Amino acid sequence: MVLIKKDIVYDQSKNLKTDIYFPNDTSSKTKILIFWHGGGWFRGSKDDLKKIGIHLANAGFMTLIPDYRLAPKYLFPCAHQDSDDFIHWLLNSRYTDEDDIKNIVQIGASVGGNMALYLAGKYGFPTVTWSAPLEFSNWIKNHANTIPSKDGANELGLSDPHQIREAFYKYFTLAYIGSEDNSLLEKIDASNFDFSNLKQLKMINSADELTPLASVLDFIQFLASQNHEVELLVIKGTGHAMDYAQDYLDESLDFLYQTIKRQDKA
Structure with missing residues (x-):
């Protein structure tokens, strides 16, 4: 069974909310997963992702799916600011312990992947991106x-x-x-983010999709030039982000599990 708490306000002034999916065996050792939805920064909502939230909670993660302000009413940098504000709220909320920053991982779909990269570089959260636009x-x-x-x-x-x-x-x-x-x-442009604290990163992209594969390969080269570790999985077809989500959700979780094991051994 998964306990779902909906519409938890994380920014009162902007009326921004998150849904939280709690696994049945929540404990002080429970890992935290943030899922950033896509939608081109102009559409998309946490309310569309109940099935994924339940799946992630059943996999053992306390899962948070936040909303953020959308264009064209709210232009750059609003969504990126909201993602950063959400992290500050989470780390100071009753849902985390004092040292839980090391227990946070992320999955970002499409533009949510761009935002997840921004946060991964800043906070060091192990991250999986699905078709993140980069350039x-x-x-x-x-x-x-x-x-x-x-x-x-x-x-x-x-x-x-x-x-x-x-x-x-x-x-x-x-x-x-x-x-x-x-x-x-x-x-x-993802190559202009600060990746000083980047840790484990896995990127998933289709061979011929919305996110140009050439930009992904350029970004991988950019990270390699900074001596960062990154895995890239290129899958056949034209699917973008949520198009292949169900087929690669478990693979994404396997990667995050492995990062957790590596951190626990460190």
Whole structure:
């Protein structure tokens, strides 16, 4: 049995809430997993993820799925600030003990993966990303002729899957940034995050999907140049993040279990 506490307020001033899924055998040794939802920073909600929350709790993690402010009403850096504020709330809440920062792991789906990388570099949380978008500033420059659209097939009459994905990539990026200001776009390029405290990281991406694989390989090279450890799993097909979530959820958990064992031995 999983106990679910819904709509726990973590930021009163912004009315931001999280759902918490407690495993049946919760103890002081229970590990904590934060799941960051995707949705291009303009849609998505913790309320869509009950099935995953239950699965993660049944795997032994106290699981928190927070909401954050969405574009276009709330532009960059709102979502990233909310993720950081959530960590501060969690570490000072009654749901964690004094030294629980070492017990926190993350999974981030799509743009939630971008935010999870930001936090992983800052706090050292072992992390798994599913199709995290990584590069924006040069991508926007190189796609000046792409018309942004969240539904390129119906809105623009596009039939090429790559063009549809490119239109959507540009749409959600500009929806969050609010402009093509390169100095702002660079701030969500993952290679510009501070990875001083990065620990274990596993990235999962499909071979041909919304997140360009070339940007993933460039990011892996960037991390390697800083002597960071990272695993990359490239799966066949065109699925993005939640498209393959159920098939790779247990593999993600296996990776996080192994990081926990390594930390316990250290």
